[in-house]
Amino acid sequence: MEKKWWNDSVVYQIYPRSFQDSNNDGIGDLLGIIKRLDYLTDLGIDVIWLSPVYQSPNDDNGYDISDYQAISPDFGTMDDLEELIEESAKRGIKILMDLVVNHTSDEHYWFKEALKSKDNPYRDYYIWRDPLENGETPNELLSVFSGSAWELDEKSNQYYLHLYSKKQPDLNWENPKVRKEIYDMMNFWLKKGIGGFRMDVIDTIGKVPDELITTNGPKLHEYIKEMNRATFGQYDVLTVGETWGATPEIAKLYSDPARNELSMVFQFEHIGLDQIPGKPKWDTKELDFIGLKTVFSKWQNELGDKGWNSLFWNNHDIPRIVSNWGDDSPEYRVVSAKMFATFLHLLKGTPYIFQGEEIGLTNTPVTSIEEIDDIETINLYNERISEGYSNDDIFSSINKKGRDNSRRPMQWDNSNNAGFTEAEPWLALNPDYKKYNVLNDQKSETSIFTYYKNLIHLRKENELVVYGQYKELLPEDKQLYVYERYYAGETWLVVLNFYKKETTYIDEKARKGTIIISNYGDSSNNLSKLNLRSFESIVFKINEHK
Ligand code: NOJ
Numbered sequence: 001m002e003k004k005w006w007n008d009s010v011v012y013q014i015y016p017r018s019f020q021d022s023n024n025d026g027i028g029d030l031l032g033i034i035k036r037l038d039y040l041t042d043l044g045i046d047v048i049w050l051s052p053v054y055q056s057p058n059d060d061n062g063y064d065i066s067d068y069q070a071i072s073p074d075f076g077t078m079d080d081l082e083e084l085i086e087e088s089a090k091r092g093i094k095i096l097m098d099l100v101v102n103h104t105s106d107e108h109y110w111f112k113e114a115l116k117s118k119d120n121p122y123r124d125y126y127i128w129r130d131p132l133e134n135g136e137t138p139n140e141l142l143s144v145f146s147g148s149a150w151e152l153d154e155k156s157n158q159y160y161l162h163l164y165s166k167k168q169p170d171l172n173w174e175n176p177k178v179r180k181e182i183y184d185m186m187n188f189w190l191k192k193g194i195g196g197f198r199m200d201v202i203d204t205i206g207k208v209p210d211e212l213i214t215t216n217g218p219k220l221h222e223y224i225k226e227m228n229r230a231t232f233g234q235y236d237v238l239t240v241g242e243t244w245g246a247t248p249e250i251a252k253l254y255s256d257p258a259r260n261e262l263s264m265v266f267q268f269e270h271i272g273l274d275q276i277p278g279k280p281k282w283d284t285k286e287l288d289f290i291g292l293k294t295v296f297s298k299w300q301n302e303l304g305d306k307g308w309n310s311l312f313w314n315n316h317d318i319p320r321i322v323s324n325w326g327d328d329s330p331e332y333r334v335v336s337a338k339m340f341a342t343f344l345h346l347l348k349g350t351p352y353i354f355q356g357e358e359i360g361l362t363n364t365p366v367t368s369i370e371e372i373d374d375i376e377t378i379n380l381y382n383e384r385i386s387e388g389y390s391n392d393d394i395f396s397s398i399n400k401k402g403r404d405n406s407r408r409p410m411q412w413d414n415s416n417n418a419g420f421t422e423a424e425p426w427l428a429l430n431p432d433y434k435k436y437n438v439l440n441d442q443k444s445e446t447s448i449f450t451y452y453k454n455l456i457h458l459r460k461e462n463e464l465v466v467y468g469q470y471k472e473l474l475p476e477d478k479q480l481y482v483y484e485r486y487y488a489g490e491t492w493l494v495v496l497n498f499y500k501k502e503t504t505y506i507d508e509k510a511r512k513g514t515i516i517i518s519n520y521g522d523s524s525n526n527l528s529k530l531n532l533r534s535f536e537s538i539v540f541k542i543n544e545h546k
Contacts, residue, residue, distance in 0.1 A: 001305035006238040006263055008466045009046035010456050011096065011352045015316045016053050016075055017061060018409045019355055021421035028409070028420070030071070030080035034087050039438065041091045043358060043449070044456040047238060048088060049096040049198045051316055053081065057107050059167040060145075060375050061407075062098075063200065064105035068185045085193050094195025096238060101182050102204045103168040110181075111169050118156055125178050126169050127161040127209060128153075141209060146379035149209075161209055163201075165375055173205045173223055183230040196237035196263070203243045215245050221253055224261045239263045240310060240350075248302035255307040264308040264350055269295045271318060274325070282380060282397035287325050289498060293472065293481055300348055300470040300483075311344045314354035319405035323363035326535065327500055333360050333436075335535040338451045338519035339496055342537040343481060345455035346494045348470060353452065355410055359441045360448040363405040364430040367395060373427050374403040413439040446521060454517060464490055479503050480532070484542075492516065493540040497532040505530040513540035 020032030030053065040048065052062035055070040062072065071078050085095050104111055113122035129138035129150070137150040138159055143166075150159040151166040161170045171178050186197070202224070206217030224241075232239055239262040241254050246267040254262045273291045276283045299309055313321035322328050326336030337360035345351050366372060369381050377398055384394045399405075404427065411433035412419030418433035430436075441449035459465045468487035474480055480503060481496045493513060495505055506529050515523055518538040525540065532538075 002257060003467075004263065005236070006047070006350060007308070008459055008463075009238070009350055010044065010459065011047040011049050011238075011240075011310075011350060012040055012043070012045040013049040013051065013315055013352055013354045015051045015355060015407055017051075017426060018407055018420070020410065020412070021423070021425075024421055024423045025074075026421050026423040027074045027426050029074065030076040030084050034080075034084055037087055037091055037093065039442075040093065042442070042453070043353075044453055044460070045093065045353065047094045047096055047195055049240075049352070050098060052098045052100055057105055057167065059105065059165050061373075063100050064103070064107075064165065064168045065100055066105040066107040067109070069188055082192060089193070094238070096196045096198050096240070097189050097194050098200060099186065099197040099202075100200040101171060102201045103162065103164060103170045106167045106169055114169075115153060115155070118158070124175050125172055125181075127172050128156075128158045129161070129209070130158055139210070139212060141212060141214070145376045146383045163204060163207075163214060165379075170207070171205075173207075173219070179223065179226065183227060186227070186231040190232060190235050190237070194237070196232065196235075196239050198266070199239065199241045199262070201244070202241040202262075203245065215243075216250060221259075221261065224254070225259070228260050228262075233260060237263075240266050242266050244268050248299055248307065251299075251303060251309060252307040255303075255309075258306075264310055266310040266312070266352075267299075269299070280380075281401050282384075284397065284400050289478060290476070293475055296347070297470070297472045297475070297483075300472075309349040310352055311347050311349040312352040312354070313340055313344060314357045314406055315352070316354065316406055317403050318354075319401060319403075320357070320361055320363045322360050323405070324400065325498075328360075328362040332500060332534055333362065334446075334448055335519050335533075337448045339498070339535040339537040341448070341452055341455055342494065342517065342519060342539065343496050345452075345459060346465060346483075346485065346492070346539060348466070348468065348485075351459070354406060356406075358449050358452040359411065359436060359438055361406075361408075361411060361436060362430065362432060363399065364408055364428075365395075365399040366402075366404070371428070372398070372402065372404055374407070377402040377404060411437040413437050451517075451519065458517065463487060464492060468492070480505060491542050493542050494537070495530065495532065495540070496537040497535055500534040502534060503532050505532055509542045510538075510540050513542035515539070516541050 016028050019028040020036050021028050022031035053075040054065045055067035055072050056062045056065050071081055088095055110122045110125045113120050114126050137148045141149040143149045145165050149163055152159050162168050203215040205223055206220030207214045208217050241262045243265045246265050251265040254265050274284050274287045275281050276285050321340050322337040409420035409425050409429050414434045418429055441447035464485055464487035468485035471484045473482040479499045483494050485492045510525055516539040523538045
């Protein structure tokens with residue numbers, strides 16, 4: 001496989017609303033990000049994925065766009081964005097824009113026109129269907145954000161499709177004019193020198209609503225190929241598709257370089273492993289650890305040189321991993337956060353760090369609906385109340401899976417509002433910011449931040465981490481995840497205790513190896529039996545050649 005610049009890159013996701021406020025209106029903004037670029041340089045990342053900063057009524061915090069070519073005044077101006085691209089470039093950092101083209105906002109000009117009449121030229125930019133004879137919705141398609149995916153426009157007595165909120169009408173990709181508008185818009189951004197696109201729910205653009213097909217529709221790859229030809233195919237950029245239900249086979253369709261589609265996929269198979277199969281994400285169970293090993297090994301083994309994957313634990317839709325699958329108590333927060341990081345950053349693929357993950361930020365439990373901002377969570381709450389769930393049940397789901405958990409303001413220091421803003425923040429901070437913040441972490445040699453820096457450095461310095469083969473050992477072990485990476489005659493062994501309970505590991509090779517990194521700092525391998533403490537993780541270079 002031809003090597004690409006993004007093979008050894010590390011991406012950092014910024015949720016702009018919560019990163020850094022520069023004008024004290026309580027909302028993070030572009031100038032705030034610029035102010036923190038040196039921090040990101042210190043961390044060592046190469047790419048920033050910027051969650052949407054476009055004009056938006058914020059029904060879904062920017063994922064409902066009313067003008068793709070204008071910056072939301074909450075975040076600043078187009079000049080600020082250009083400055084961000086420039087200032088980032090000076091530091092060798094590229095900006096990945098979020099491309100949200102499954103839907104627009106209902107306040108987008110196209111939709112406002114479409115609402116005017118059935119024969120408006122923009123009507124066919126969206127997906128309309130007549131009611132059934134009894135007046136009901138055209139079919140039983142559900143919105144990801146609860147309830148039917150169809151909303152009635154009373155004036156024309158037709159339903160429009162919205163896979164997300166009713167303020168996010170789905171675009172009609174069958175219409176070549178829609179596709180052309182989108183490609184023109186993408187070229188507008190590419191000409192500004194961006195580093196590429198993160199493509200929001202791109203797997204849904206080929207939907208066939210009448211057949212209840214939402215993802216992986218028959219024309220999906222035809223559209224992506226066309227998009228590639230019409231836009232980013234001419235540029236050396238990174239394109240990453242958010243593809244919830246991809247399998248390795250599907251991932252190869254997107255990311256096999258010979259097919260001229262995308263650089264990589266961003267798939268979530270591991271994320272669902274604490275959910276009850278067939279139920280909504282809110283119905284959780286204990287993490288299926290053997291399942292986790294099976295899933296990661298499958299992805300590591302099956303893509304070969306015909307595909308590329310993203311590696312992540314967190315993003316703005318997923319709660320904090322250290323709280324959910326690690327242990328965020330004062331005793332284990334640091335070691336468990338480092339263990340999860342070790343696991344991920346030693347795998348093949350492109351690692352993504354979500355803001356605050358690098359200092360081990362935790363979930364923020366809430367007890368009342370007034371504390372919640374996220375539309376998905378609010379809709380879930382209302383739905384479950386109407387279905388008779390108890391408040392306790394609902395909040396237990398929300399505190400485990402709600403998206404606000406990862407969206408709270410960044411914790412820079414222990415001053416008021418953590419240095420995020422001097423005003424009232426748009427969403428309350430996690431009160432633990434007095435203890436857990438960037439300032440403390442940057443000063444410490446043993447902090448999570450310093451550990452992330454070291455992991456990023458390892459990737460930069462060792463092709464084995466980027467391109468090496470993967471081999472899992474002990475697939476049946478219920479507590480240890482052990483794998484090897486090997487490349488050009490060198491082998492590394494990664495031993496991770498995923499749990500608080502101590503355990504042992506016997507491996508003659510490890511005993512003779514040298515320790516490259518470990519999350520306790522004082523790990524030792526001079527015994528034939530390794531004693532692994534709570535969440536201990538050790539990476540060895542072993543003296544064996546493959
Ligand atoms: C996926 C995004 O990551 C999420 O935040 C958003 O709500 C939906 N797509 C709809 O755009």
